Amino acid sequence: MNTSRGPLVDAESLALALEENQIAGAALDVLEVEPPPADNPLLRAKNCLVTPHIAWATRSARSRLLNTAVQNVGAFMAGDPQNVVNA
Incomplete structure (x- = not known):
């Protein structure tokens, strides 16, 4: 879970870990680049919840x-x- 700063998470590594079921899931309220590019792998990850920086x-x-x-x-x-x- 990341609700603080997007660059704290390596998006490529997280996407790979999610894809390979190394971790059960992720919840992100921030991304390294906002708005995220359409090819951001976390947007396609089935076990990743992304919210538009409104968790607060x-x-x-x-x-x-x-x-x-x-x-x-x-x-x-x-x-x-x-x-x-x-x-």
């Missing part, structure tokens, strides 16, 4: 993101910025 977007994650954004705007307006990354 659960209902609770999106709700938490929205709540954090609203709180950050309120804190900024009150002169107390939160989650500052350029300080």
